[in-house]
Amino acid sequence: MAITIERKVLVDGLQIIKDNIVPTELSDASNYVILQNGRLHGYSDSVGITVPLNVDGVPNCAVEMQLLYDFLRKMNDKEILIGLHEGNLKLKGKNAVAEIAIRTDITYPETLIVLDEDKFIRLPETFSAALTFTGFACDPEQSAYSRVAIFNGTAYGLSERRAASFFMGDEARELFPSVTFVSPECLGFVNKLNPKKYLISDGWFHLIDSTFKIYSTRTRADNRFPFELAEELLADSGEEVFRLPPDFANVLERANPFSGKTAKVRKVSLDIRDNRLDLVATREDGSCYKERCVGVNTQAPLNFTVNLRLLSDVIKLAEKYQISSNKLVATAPFFRAMCPLESE
Secondary structure, three states, X not given: XXXXXXXXXXXXXXXXXXXXXXXXXXXHHHHEEEEEOOEEEEEOOOEEEEEEOOOOOOOOEEEEHHHHHHHHHOOOOOEEEEEEEOOEEEEEOOOOEXXXXXXXXXXXXXXXXXXXXXXXXXXXXXXXXXHHHHHOOOOOOOHHHOOEEEEOOEEEEEOOOOEEEEEOOHHHHHHOOOOEEEOHHHHHHHHHHOOOEEEEEOOEEEEEOOOOOEEEEEOOOOOOOOHHHHHHHHOOOOOOOEOOOOOHHHHHHHHHHHOOOOOOOOEEEEEXXXXXXXXXXXXXOOOEXXXXXXXXXXXXXXXXXXXXXXXXXXXXXXXXXXXXXXXXXXXXOOEEEEEEEOOO
């Protein structure tokens, strides 16, 4: 049986899945889009996403996501005919026809499709901001530090080299009554689809939007998190407080190409004295960039080097800064962040 469907509806559903599921060699399913029980799904070992789509007439199957997306995106037809033909998924427009091989061994876990909205809990209004300003401090390559931890109304991001916290407001204490771990990878879904509710079930953290699109990411069974260490790293050092120029983000953007060849090694050196700030960025091959900003005051001269990407993340919200022997601490109302100092 074949059905007619608006091409744009199918492309939009595929786009949501492509935006949130990263294909990897370790997860065969991550390379496929799954048509199952009237919905469109994407799945990897740690993330799942399901989108409502009227494809009830198409038997459950999985097809290569990129191949399907490329074919549909380049068509001009408003509607397409979709169905099975001789063991393949057949898509037919006015003049173009494609048949894509299917797999029936790749399915979407039914337990991740929770459609009873009453089971979900309201998200605090600050949820997106909290993920944005703490997620950069997580380390996806280390499981212990791969998720934002929410506790007592505050979101924490922590790794071996950085830390951040964001107070989400008093209501967050009630809406997240226990320690909750959230992957910052869900931020794209949050910013684009603006989910208002969440649910924790069977080791998964689910987000649902108003049209029943559901994003699922694994949480952690172990609720232990070094909150005391995070607070220690983010504490007021007692050193002099200073401010950076209002347009310093633009300065860092200009320095970025000269600061190193990869994000992990890019760094800038700042020298503050005599009512001015001198920035220097030097690449491995000797290429360098210098810029002077006036009107930056400190009682004592300061000279330090910091990772450019971390500083760029921090200054989006930070207002005040302190330097101690080995770290830069940045603060704003409800926000704190720590970046380690680098060698020149």
